[in-house]
Amino acid sequence: MVSIRDVAKEAGVAISTVSKVLNNYPNVRDETKARVNKAIEQLGFVPNSIASALSSKRSGRIALVLDVDRNAQAVDEIPMQYMIGAISRAKELGMDIITVFTAMLGEMDTGEMTRYFQSQSVEGLIICGFSEQDEALGRLIKSGKFKSVLINAPDVDENTSSIHIDNRRAQYEVAKKFLAESTAFCREKRILYISGKNEGYVSSERLKGMQELAKELSLMLLVRTGRFSELEARKLTMQYAACKDAIICASDLMAIGAMKALIDMDIYRPVCGFDGINLMGYAGKQMHTVGQDFKKTAACAVEEAARLIGGELGREIVLPHKLMRIKYLDVIS
Amino acid sequence: MVSIRDVAKEAGVAISTVSKVLNNYPNVRDETKARVNKAIEQLGFVPNSIASALSSKRSGRIALVLDVDRNAQAVDEIPMQYMIGAISRAKELGMDIITVFTAMLGEMDTGEMTRYFQSQSVEGLIICGFSEQDEALGRLIKSGKFKSVLINAPDVDENTSSIHIDNRRAQYEVAKKFLAESTAFCREKRILYISGKNEGYVSSERLKGMQELAKELSLMLLVRTGRFSELEARKLTMQYAACKDAIICASDLMAIGAMKALIDMDIYRPVCGFDGINLMGYAGKQMHTVGQDFKKTAACAVEEAARLIGGELGREIVLPHKLMRIKYLDVIS
DNA sequence: TTGTATGCGTTATCAG
DNA sequence: CTGATAACGCATACAA
Numbered sequence: 001m002v003s004i005r006d007v008a009k010e011a012g013v014a015i016s017t018v019s020k021v022l023n024n025y026p027n028v029r030d031e032t033k034a035r036v037n038k039a040i041e042q043l044g045f046v047p048n049s050i051a052s053a054l055s056s057k058r059s060g061r062i063a064l065v066l067d068v069d070r071n072a073q074a075v076d077e078i079p080m081q082y083m084i085g086a087i088s089r090a091k092e093l094g095m096d097i098i099t100v101f102t103a104m105l106g107e108m109d110t111g112e113m114t115r116y117f118q119s120q121s122v123e124g125l126i127i128c129g130f131s132e133q134d135e136a137l138g139r140l141i142k143s144g145k146f147k148s149v150l151i152n153a154p155d156v157d158e159n160t161s162s163i164h165i166d167n168r169r170a171q172y173e174v175a176k177k178f179l180a181e182s183t184a185f186c187r188e189k190r191i192l193y194i195s196g197k198n199e200g201y202v203s204s205e206r207l208k209g210m211q212e213l214a215k216e217l218s219l220m221l222l223v224r225t226g227r228f229s230e231l232e233a234r235k236l237t238m239q240y241a242a243c244k245d246a247i248i249c250a251s252d253l254m255a256i257g258a259m260k261a262l263i264d265m266d267i268y269r270p271v272c273g274f275d276g277i278n279l280m281g282y283a284g285k286q287m288h289t290v291g292q293d294f295k296k297t298a299a300c301a302v303e304e305a306a307r308l309i310g311g312e313l314g315r316e317i318v319l320p321h322k323l324m325r326i327k328y329l330d331v332i333s
Numbered sequence: 334m335v336s337i338r339d340v341a342k343e344a345g346v347a348i349s350t351v352s353k354v355l356n357n358y359p360n361v362r363d364e365t366k367a368r369v370n371k372a373i374e375q376l377g378f379v380p381n382s383i384a385s386a387l388s389s390k391r392s393g394r395i396a397l398v399l400d401v402d403r404n405a406q407a408v409d410e411i412p413m414q415y416m417i418g419a420i421s422r423a424k425e426l427g428m429d430i431i432t433v434f435t436a437m438l439g440e441m442d443t444g445e446m447t448r449y450f451q452s453q454s455v456e457g458l459i460i461c462g463f464s465e466q467d468e469a470l471g472r473l474i475k476s477g478k479f480k481s482v483l484i485n486a487p488d489v490d491e492n493t494s495s496i497h498i499d500n501r502r503a504q505y506e507v508a509k510k511f512l513a514e515s516t517a518f519c520r521e522k523r524i525l526y527i528s529g530k531n532e533g534y535v536s537s538e539r540l541k542g543m544q545e546l547a548k549e550l551s552l553m554l555l556v557r558t559g560r561f562s563e564l565e566a567r568k569l570t571m572q573y574a575a576c577k578d579a580i581i582c583a584s585d586l587m588a589i590g591a592m593k594a595l596i597d598m599d600i601y602r603p604v605c606g607f608d609g610i611n612l613m614g615y616a617g618k619q620m621h622t623v624g625q626d627f628k629k630t631a632a633c634a635v636e637e638a639a640r641l642i643g644g645e646l647g648r649e650i651v652l653p654h655k656l657m658r659i660k661y662l663d664v665i666s
Numbered sequence: 667t668t669g670t671a672t673g674c675g676t677t678a679t680c681a682g
Numbered sequence: 683c684t685g686a687t688a689a690c691g692c693a694t695a696c697a698a
Contacts, residue, residue: 003691014669019693027667044444046451050392051691054383054674068417080409083416084401087432096453099420099432111377118334118379120429230665256615257665282589282615332563332590336675347685352677360683384675387690 002043011039022047049096059121061096062305064298065137067129068101077277078294082128082151085298093306098122102134110139117146124305126298127151131200147308149301154201154316161304161314163297165321167202170290171209174323175248175272178288179217182246182270191219192240194226194233194258196250206250206274226254233257241269248272256283276324281331291324335376344372355380382429392454394429395638397631398470400462401434410610411627415461415484418628422635430635431455435467443472450479457638459631460484464533480641482634487534487649494637494647496630498654500535503623504542507656508581508605511621512550515579515603524552525573527559527566527591529583539583539607559587566590574602581605589616609657614664624657 004022008015013032020028021036039045053059064086066079083099090097098120105113113136117125124147130137131153141148144159152164193210196203207223214221222240226233226249233254238261241247247262247269249255255273262269263284273280276291297319308314337355341348346369353361354369372378386392397419399412416432423430431453438446446469450458457480463470464486474481477492485497526543529536540556547554555573559566559582566587571594574580580595580602582588588606595602596617606613609624630652641647 001691005691015692016670016694017668020668023693029667032668044448046448048387048454048691049452050383050387050454051674052693054381054387054676054690055692055694057674057693059383068413076413077409080401080413083432084434087434088437091437096431098429099416101417101420104421104424115377115379119382121381121383234665260661279612279615282612284617328593332567334675338675348676349678349686350684353684356677362683365683381675384690385677387674387692388676388678390677390690 001048002045003048004045006043007036007039007045010043011035053121058309059096059123060094060309061098061120061122062090062124062126062302062309063098063100063117063120063122065100065102065105065125065127065130067131068103077279078275079128081294082298085295086126086302088295089299089302093302095302095306097302102129102137105137108136110136110143113137113140114143114145122146123309124148126301126305127153128298129153131197147305148314149304149308151297151301152202156314156316158313159308161308161317163301163304163317163319164202165290165292165319167205168209168212170321171206171250171274172213173209174274174288174290175210175213176217177323178248178270178272179213179246181288189218189220190243190245191221192236192244192247193221193223194236194247194249194254195223196226196228196254198225203250210248226250226257228254230254230257234261237261238265241265242267244269246270246272250274252277252280252287252289255287255289256280259283259285259287276322276326278326278331280326281328286325286327288323288325291322292319334381335378337378337380339376340369340372340378343376344368386454391642392429392456393427393642394431394453394455395423395457395459395635395642396431396433396450396453396455398433398435398438398458398460398463400464401436410612411608412461414627415631418631419459419635421628422632426635426639428635428639435462435470438470441469443469443476446470446473447476447478455479456642457481459634459638460486461631462486464530480638482637482641484630484634485535489647489649491646492641494641494650496634496637496650496652497535498623498625498652500538501542501545503654504539504583504607505546506542507607507621507623508543508546509550510656511581511603511605512546512579514621522551522553523576523578524554525569525577525580526554526556527569527580527582527587528556529559529561531558536583543581559583559590561587563587563590567594570594571598574598575600577602579603579605583607585610585613585620585622588620588622589613592616592618592620609655609659611659611664613659614661619658619660621656621658624655625652 004018008018068076068079087097126149128151148160150162156162224236230253234257237258247258252273252275255271259271271287273287273289337351341351401409401412420430459482461484481493483495489495557569563586567590570591580591585606585608588604592604604620606620606622
């Protein structure tokens with residue numbers, strides 16, 4: 001392995017000079033810089049990131065914590081989008097992502113998690129889908145031992161940033177548009193709203209948005225908890241849909257569950273989702289939903305983690321959303 | 334940060350002794366070992382993997398190269414399964430996975446890739462869905478600079494192992510069973526086989542299996558290339574299905590495309606897939622397919638990479654498959 | 667602007 | 683069985 005020392009020798013300069021060139025330090029004469037770069041080129045030198053990390057005590061490593069398996073979701077489209085977004089941006093920034101699944105953290109207590117991440121030289125955490133139930137993880141975040149970026153959770157402190165869309169407003173808007181465009185079908189006053197979880201930031205925000213609209217339009221709103229589960233949404237639909245005019249769900253997955261149930265029941269009710277996943281294209285009918293750019297969200301989270309690691313303070317970032325409908329033919333082409 | 338040196342002091346032994354305990358070396362008296370472990374416990378010491386890697390020149394890092402985006406697949410279920418399997422097993426083995434998307438390697442030539450992986454201190458590569466088109470990547474593998482494990486590609490040499498199912502046999506078996514169980518519908522002799530790519534190991538193996546069966550059963554086989562694309566399969570179905578008795582596809586995604594097309598055409602033909610992905614549950618009709626355990630495959634790949642890194646020689650591993658049908662209700666529960 | 671020297675936290679060699 | 687000590691490749695304060 002060719003090292004910085006070989007480069008120095010080849011270029012006829014000191015090791016530290018090479019290091020300076022490598023890290024774009026100022027105060028290096030252009031001519032020297034050129035000599036060093038030429039030597040680097042000739043020798044095919046590749047800086048050793050491990051040695052660099054050890055010496056500088058900065059690994060540039062962040063852990064992307066994904067909540068897969070938990071809901072035994074059929075299709076893990078959202079985590080995949082997060083991954084792609086995060087990894088791509090991290091590469092551009094010269095950072096390093098390790099992916100961790102909550103299932104792997106499962107039984108660990110806060111101390112074990114700390115040790116695990118420390119042993120991996122992790123400096124920052126990006127946590128997707130953090131829920132209050134993860135007490136150990138919650139304590140880890142609050143400990144401030146790692147810079148954290150929470151996607152879809154509200155907590156912010158000096159070491160912690162939060163990234164999310166305006167869930168309340170988005171739910172309000174999509175439901176409003178959905179109802180306006182579905183009025184062809186009867187009176188649309190009796191609404192089944194399938195919420196996410198009873199507790200949980202995202203769920204309660206979306207519920208608020210729905211309730212606001214219900215008040216405004218004098219809707220008869222029946223709220224039930226679908227736990228973000230497709231199966232649960234299916235059951236609720238079978239139970240309640242017959243005597244409702246429309247179904248609004250706090251997630252696309254639940255909307256798909258509802259729609260498939262309706263098809264099996266052989267009745268029609270308009271269904272509204274939330275998230276904008278491609279799987280919506282396979283539900284059989286086009287539905288209204290809220291589109292989010294998960295890749296961009298994750299990319300933003302990486303940048304934010306870098307910012308926190310750089311010493312800046314945690315903050316809240318609200319990303320845009322859009323209203324959309326997803327068609328099978330668009331999805332596959 | 335508490336280091337090995339602190340532990341040594343606390344335990345009243347030398348640094349090297351602590352290191353030996355840490356790495357389960359022989360020739361350490363039990364009593365000494367106990368003292369060291371107690372000190373580790375008390376101080377909450379966590380070994381620094383970076384320093385360890387630098388010193389031992391073994392990073393235990395392997396890159397999982399995934400082919401997402403390429404086909405602009407609607408749902409990236411298979412890569413996600415690979416990831417989960419690989420990361421979980423790697424953690425158990427104390428190894429380290431970085432995920433790389435072929436899109437990120439896109440424009441790089443072999444030299445750039447080499448430098449990239451070297452800079453990441455990668456020792457091994459697990460490549461999912463390698464195709465001959467990736468010439469730069471192919472040269473990288475052949476260079477032997479990294480130990481490689483190829484999933485679904487046949488090349489094997491001293492530094493390279495290959496893992497796959499018996500694609501030929503699987504295609505033969507699933508098609509045979511599919512046809513046997515679909516005979517309720519007319520004569521089933523005129524078959525549209527939608528193949529993967531014209532070139533490509535997996536595709537040609539599956540095609541061979543199909544051709545073998547066609548010969549055996551005197552089928553009239555029309556072979557067309559779907560490029561593993563759902564859209565392409567849709568088009569082919571619309572073009573040919575009317576005058577065929579059944580459609581057999583070299584992937585589930587194409588089978589779904591075919592089935593959705595049939596539904597839109599409002600005709601019925603039995604469709605057979607290959608892979609066993611959950612998305613099959615959303616296709617509208619149950620289909621026969623080949624089930625593969627992608628998680629296990631990736632876990633096996635990680636083990637194999639570890640083996641290669643340990644100095645053993647490359648080999649070919651054939652994993653089992655099964656015949657199955659995927660139902661929506663099974664998928665969501 | 668460039669060079670020297672020290673240390674980062676381990677592993678590994680070798681002497682005791 | 684245990685302890686000194688020299689690497690590992692780089693960053694950085696400090697000296698020149």
